[in-house]
Amino acid sequence: MPQLLHPQGTITSEDVIEVAEKESGTPLYLYDGPAIKSRCGELISMPNDSGLTVRYAMKANSSRAILQLVDREGLSFDLSSMNEARRMHLAGVPEIPYNKGMLTTQEVPRGQDMKDLEEMMIAGLRYNVCSITQLENIAGFAGQNKIPLSIRLHPEGEVGSGESITRNTASKYSCFGIHVGKELGRALDIAENNRVLFGQAHDHIGSGGNPEKWRENIDVMLNIVRNYLLKRGHPIRRISFGGGIKEARMPQEEAADIDELGEYARERLNQFYEETGIRLHMEIEPGTFIIANSGNLVTRVLDKKTTGEYDFLVLDGGMEVNTRPLLYGSEHPFYVVSKNGELLSSEFNLSGIPNDSLWVPVGRCCESGDSQSLDEEGHIVPRKMAEPKIGDYVVIGGCGVYGRDMSPANYNSHLQAPEYLKLGPGKIPQIRKKQDLEQLVQNEIGISQREI
Numbered sequence: 157m158p159q160l161l162h163p164q165g166t167i168t169s170e171d172v173i174e175v176a177e178k179e180s181g182t183p184l185y186l187y188d189g190p191a192i193k194s195r196c197g198e199l200i201s202m203p204n205d206s207g208l209t210v211r212y213a214m215k216a217n218s219s220r221a222i223l224q225l226v227d228r229e230g231l232s233f234d235l236s237s238m239n240e241a242r243r244m245h246l247a248g249v250p251e252i253p254y255n256k257g258m259l260t261t262q263e264v265p266r267g268q269d270m271k272d273l274e275e276m277m278i279a280g281l282r283y284n285v286c287s288i289t290q291l292e293n294i295a296g297f298a299g300q301n302k303i304p305l306s307i308r309l310h311p312e313g314e315v316g317s318g319e320s321i322t323r324n325t326a327s328k329y330s331c332f333g334i335h336v337g338k339e340l341g342r343a344l345d346i347a348e349n350n351r352v353l354f355g356q357a358h359d360h361i362g363s364g365g366n367p368e369k370w371r372e373n374i375d376v377m378l379n380i381v382r383n384y385l386l387k388r389g390h391p392i393r394r395i396s397f398g399g400g401i402k403e404a405r406m407p408q409e410e411a412a413d414i415d416e417l418g419e420y421a422r423e424r425l426n427q428f429y430e431e432t433g434i435r436l437h438m439e440i441e442p443g444t445f446i447i448a449n450s451g452n453l454v455t456r457v458l459d460k461k462t463t464g465e466y467d468f469l470v471l472d473g474g475m476e477v478n479t480r481p482l483l484y485g486s487e488h489p490f491y492v493v494s495k496n497g498e499l500l501s502s503e504f505n506l507s508g509i510p511n512d513s514l515w516v517p518v519g520r521c522c523e524s525g526d527s528q529s530l531d532e533e534g535h536i537v538p539r540k541m542a543e544p545k546i547g548d549y550v551v552i553g554g555c556g557v558y559g560r561d562m563s564p565a566n567y568n569s570h571l572q573a574p575e576y577l578k579l580g581p582g583k584i585p586q587i588r589k590k591q592d593l594e595q596l597v598q599n600e601i602g603i604s605q606r607e608i
């Protein structure tokens with residue numbers, strides 16, 4: 157009997173063994189294709205009356221096969237750098253180059269980047285300007301070529317919300333977007349002087365925050381569109397409420413209710429239409445909600461140690477493949493799978509596991525913070541799970557986003573892990589090879605003894 161890891165997913169303990177026993181070994185990432193597709197489907201069918209575009213925030217996981225999968229599901233892309241735009245294109249995503257992407261970046265393109273940006277915009281890329289400098293940089297080109305822009309706003313007041321302070325992108329501590337109170341007036345003057353029109357308003361208030369705040373932001377944004385952008389003659393026809401939709405990684409967490417958020421947005425957008433005669437097409441740009449729970453990090457138990465007070469499991473993958481616990485104090489679910497493929501324990505069913513079977517899962521980096529279970533202050537947090545033997549597997553769930561892309565890969569000279577994507581029963585192709593030692597050092601330039 158195949159034993160499921162995540163109760164809403166399709167990955168089984170046998171799948172874990174199948175990929176873990178391949179030549180490139182562990183650690184590895186194992187993604188759940190059918191689960192990713194079902195999340196895409198839920199988002200695309202979010203209630204709406206005036207059209208909906210779902211952009212996948214590609215910084216969350218930019219593996220080529222993942223981009224191809226979400227593209228096939230009908231999603232567009234949120235790009236956070238010029239290279240992400242190029243990478244989307246390299247993945248063969250858009251039929252017409254670039255028209256599936258919107259660029260929302262902190263970069264200020266210059267030189268060749270600027271030329272490339274202009275070409276991409278001609279080829280359909282939407283540019284979401286995020287600062288006065290960015291606007292000044294592009295205004296001449298956009299005005300001359302009559303290409304409408306999108307504008308990322310930083311609303312006034314405490315509208316932001318994130319899973320941690322560092323993931324609130326609309327608080328007074330955050331610099332994202334053009335500040336409505338302090339900078340928007342100037343931005344609108346620059347636009348007017350260059351005959352630039354904004355066709356879309358955007359904000360993104362943080363990652364994994366309170367869904368109630370996400371809802372409130374809808375009203376905040378509609379007011380800004382009404383009171384500032386429409387008043388100055390901008391033909392706003394689209395509105396993006398960003399990403400950050402709360403996903404539940406742990407059994408005790410609650411995910412945002414997509415239908416409820418969609419219903420609320422529909423109601424507010426319909427009311428906006430009644431008041432202004434303008435129908436706004438809605439955009440959202442989730443990353444986490446689409447893939448977080450569909451990604452597993454498969455590690456092997458290398459060693460077991462005790463200090464008397466704590467019992468440690470030394471895993472062959474840690475902060476260099478999933479840095480979220482160290483960075484944010486994030487919690488991830490654990491699964492223990494024996495060498496022969498038996499699911500010994502799951503975070504989602506710990507009945508039968510003794511209360512004193514408490515383990516601290518750590519990685520193999522020389523770093524005392526290299527643990528997969530830490531609180532926000534960096535203290536280790538022992539976790540209840542079945543006792544594995546050395547050579548058994550500990551699978552860390554909730555690693556589909558901000559894992560492979562955000563972790564300090566190559567720390568301690570560990571090699572970037574291979575990736576696999578389950579497409580159906582018995583169908584688990586490798587989608588990224590393991591990095592090799594040669595690739596690790598290939599750009600280094602040594603110096604001769606004489607030079608030293």
Ligand SMILES: *Cc1c(COP(=O)(O)O)cnc(C)c1O
Binds near residue numbers: 216398441442444557
């Ligand atoms: C990171 C980011 C997202 C996605 O955030 P999630 O929390 O992963 O959904 C969406 N939009 C922008 C502008 C972002 O920076």
